Amino acid sequence: MAFSLDHVVFFGRTWEECMGMYALEASELGGRTILDCAGGPDGLVGGGLERGIDITAVDPQYSEPPDVLDARGRSEIASSMRAWQSDPAVAFEPDVAADYEAKKLEALAAFIAAYRNTPDRFVTGALPDLPFSTGAFDLVLSGHFLFLYASLDDGGMLEHNAFDLDFHIRAVHELVRVGREVRIFPTYTTHGPPRRQPYVEPVMAAMREAGHAVQLTPANWVQGNLTTLNDVLVIRRTDGPG
Numbered sequence: 001m002a003f004s005l006d007h008v009v010f011f012g013r014t015w016e017e018c019m020g021m022y023a024l025e026a027s028e029l030g031g032r033t034i035l036d037c038a039g040g041p042d043g044l045v046g047g048g049l050e051r052g053i054d055i056t057a058v059d060p061q062y063s064e065p066p067d068v069l070d071a072r073g074r075s076e077i078a079s080s081m082r083a084w085q086s087d088p089a090v091a092f093e094p095d096v097a098a099d100y101e102a103k104k105l106e107a108l109a110a111f112i113a114a115y116r117n118t119p120d121r122f123v124t125g126a127l128p129d130l131p132f133s134t135g136a137f138d139l140v141l142s143g144h145f146l147f148l149y150a151s152l153d154d155g156g157m158l159e160h161n162a163f164d165l166d167f168h169i170r171a172v173h174e175l176v177r178v179g180r181e182v183r184i185f186p187t188y189t190t191h192g193p194p195r196r197q198p199y200v201e202p203v204m205a206a207m208r209e210a211g212h213a214v215q216l217t218p219a220n221w222v223q224g225n226l227t228t229l230n231d232v233l234v235i236r237r238t239d240g241p242g
């Protein structure tokens, strides 16, 4: 059966995977205030706080207690891996799939520990209206939500079109409102022939029109077999406060 999803899954990457996908080194992050949006169950807050980095995550699912998110995370890793591996068009080689799943469980464990120990670092909220003041952060990291959860027709993973181009443009304006620099990954499609996700260019044009500096930079992390167009979108605000 062809792979698709009917909702955004609670699924996250480890600290090391996140540094790679955003093309960052931990040494570049000291002294900056950082937002992870959508944080999901990734290892960024746990890994960042361990390194003395000032980092907060936001996600609509952070209204739930740790036990609920732990159970949800485990169940979503198992079910989405099963669905991904049952589609020959996208399935990873078995050893790649096993490593991929192990990393997701590692990220979930780091997330749950941080979520229990530092609950003030996890804020409930959703794009395109975040509960933060303008210029609250120096850097916003946004992984595996924008572009990826476009509809199947637009090369994304969702069966429906809840997050259309208009949503993406509003959401990215909001990320740039709260943070001086924004990094978004991935920018490729996962459905159909490999190509740049079709909202990337119009989002870049909207950001340029608003006066921001925009570029695609190669990521330092390859996800499974997804090696084509492996770039992170970097937007730097060049006007306004913050």
Ligand SMILES: C[S@@+](CC[C@H](N)C(=O)[O-])C[C@H]1O[C@@H](n2cnc3c(N)ncnc32)[C@H](O)[C@@H]1O
Binding pocket: 008, 009, 010, 011, 012, 013, 037, 038, 039, 040, 041, 042, 058, 059, 060, 061, 125, 126, 127, 128, 142, 143, 144, 145
């Ligand atoms: C796949 S996780 C991404 C985790 C992490 N950033 C990473 O790259 O591994 C996607 C997250 O997007 C969240 N989400 C869904 N709708 C959202 C919205 N409107 N605004 C922000 N986050 C949303 C989901 O709750 C989910 O936790």
